[in-house]
Amino acid sequence: MTDDATLLETATATATARRPRGRPRKTVDERDDGNRRIALLGAAASLFRRQGFAATTTRDIAAAAGMQSGSPFYHFKSKEALLFAVMEEGMHAALERQRAAVQSPGHAALPASEQLRQLVQVHFGVLLGPGNDFVPVMLYESRSLPEQERNRLAQLISEYESLWMPVLTALHSSGQLRAPVGLARLLILGALNWSVQWFDPKKGASVQDLTDAAMALFLN
């Protein structure tokens, strides 16, 4: 969404310079622009998740968004830019949701085990909720991202992981978590992330069940 932000700002600036007379047409343009752009992001996220980045055609994405084959390149300068936007959008949403949980009133007063439960539950929600294709794409397609853009994402990922560390450290100190904190974080997030491969909302377990099972598995 950084490229995005830039594009939007540029568009706004240009339109603003022209605003002087008449109904501000730019408002309509921007809104449509946003819709089409968002439709492309959603279509890309869904297809990248189901088929993978390399196996998905920009024509597939265009068709899923109701456009002609060349039109995605009006909104994104390349297929890779689309991938990056999907991933950044996913990480921003995940960070926002996780921060909202951490900052909710009374959260800090909760025992560490309950704080972990919240992190786990929100994480499952971000991965497995309906229409949440963005984060799975970012987890499983980062190989397809050029190094420079992967580095830009790395910072968001590291912010996300840093939300877990104080909680895991507290649990380790109290003896509820026996594994070394660093490896525990990698193993725990792995167990959660892998659920993307097997979770089926139509089958037995719910996100709540998964959360309970994970807590029972990880904590003494």
Add this chain to the structure above:
Amino acid sequence: MTDDATLLETATATATARRPRGRPRKTVDERDDGNRRIALLGAAASLFRRQGFAATTTRDIAAAAGMQSGSPFYHFKSKEALLFAVMEEGMHAALERQRAAVQSPGHAALPASEQLRQLVQVHFGVLLGPGNDFVPVMLYESRSLPEQERNRLAQLISEYESLWMPVLTALHSSGQLRAPVGLARLLILGALNWSVQWFDPKKGASVQDLTDAAMALFLN
């Protein structure tokens, strides 16, 4: 390797019929054939793992095996057949290693927690050992496999998982594993499988360290 076995038997039969006089040239032919085929499998596994199936070219694979662009199709009838052979080879190797551990003398007498430790350690070895690209490919590229062949693999996978179930059930009964056995298996294998994404043999931890951390994390 099923297609394979068929091919090899056919070649042997043909060559045997021609054996009557002179140095048995077929021996050389067969050896070369096997070598080239194995070279292709290894190159494919390595490239599929690093770049993904769809992003890897049959020309890449041919070059890595020292061949010309059309030559892989002398050994495999399609790119997908190559992928399937890589995955089946990986699963066979994993099953073989895991069974060898389970059937080793004295194993049945071990406490369930030690049996789990063995499963975990062998699993990490299969995933992270030098040159072990076959199983990671099978874990992360099964999306790219046609349904029919994915079903053929499903049986091997289910055999592999069935090695874990009695051990997990025993641990659950004794209270050392608190999560429901079915979800525990999925979460545990997920934690291990995800190590493919972050493990770096040149960095701190060894497979032994990972095994210890996993055991401390999962068991009371």
Add this chain to the structure above:
DNA sequence: CCTACCGATCGGTAGG
């Protein structure tokens, strides 16, 4: 296993 090649598809662009 190589040489030479084909048909299809793909990411991306110009110009409107």
Add this chain to the structure above:
DNA sequence: CCTACCGATCGGTAGG
């Protein structure tokens, strides 16, 4: 955002 299109690449094959 569409139309029309280009150059490159890709999986696969024939024929030796």
